[in-house]
Amino acid sequence: MDESxxxxxxxxxxxxxxxxxxxxxxxxxxxxxxxxxxxLGSMAAPGPxxxxxxxxxxxxxxxxxxxxxxxxxxxxxxxxWSEGRRGLVLLAVCAAATFALERIGYRxxxxxxxxxxxxxxxxxxxxxxxxxxxxxxFISYYLFATLLKVQLPRSPWGL
Numbered sequence: 001m002d003e004s005x006x007x008x009x010x011x012x013x014x015x016x017x018x019x020x021x022x023x024x025x026x027x028x029x030x031x032x033x034x035x036x037x038x039x040l041g042s043m044a045a046p047g048p049x050x051x052x053x054x055x056x057x058x059x060x061x062x063x064x065x066x067x068x069x070x071x072x073x074x075x076x077x078x079x080x081w082s083e084g085r086r087g088l089v090l091l092a093v094c095a096a097a098t099f100a101l102e103r104i105g106y107r108x109x110x111x112x113x114x115x116x117x118x119x120x121x122x123x124x125x126x127x128x129x130x131x132x133x134x135x136x137x138f139i140s141y142y143l144f145a146t147l148l149k150v151q152l153p154r155s156p157w158g159l
Contacts, residue, residue, distance in 0.1 A: 016079050017070025024063025031056040089121060105155030106145075110137040 032053060041047025093113055100109045114133035118124045124132075144150040 014076045015070050015073045016076055017066050017073035019076060021063045021066030021068075021070055024066065025060050028056045028060030028063060031059070086121065090117065093117060093121075102153050106152040107137045107141050108155050109153075110140065 035049050035052045035056065038049030038052070039047035040049045040053065093116055097109050097113050100112065104112075111133045114136060115129055118132060119126065119129040141152060145152045
């Protein structure tokens with residue numbers, strides 16, 4: 001009797017979508033746990049904790065859905081991690097942006113982040129990189145800070 005695995009046999013093991021979904025569920029649980037200090041309010045007058053809790057519930061539900069439906073994704077040990085370095089670079093850029101935001105302001109931080117991501121990581125043309133970085137930084141600042149009245153950090157130079 002042939003003991004080789006047939007191509008139609010289901011391979012068992014941890015899959016990439018299972019891990020991703022579990023990470024989303026863990027993040028949602030952490031946000032929900034940290035949100036416990038904010039009052040929820042009522043349906044008529046929601047408190048500051050209602051929207052973060054709602055978003056955490058949605059994130060957790062979607063993460064659970066990914067876990068349950070992730071049987072078609074590749075096995076975790078068979079995934080090609082050739083783009084892993086790029087992911088770590090982007091994570092480091094996001095971490096640097098969180099520290100730069102209060103020090104140099106929203107617009108300069110967004111310009112620096114987008115120039116690095118588009119110009120260095122993605123190797124786009126300089127004119128396109130500069131146009132997108134400047135346009136995004138100033139238009140998004142106008143949208144959030146001016147129209148929606150969200151307080152975004154300004155640079156020490158007023159930008």
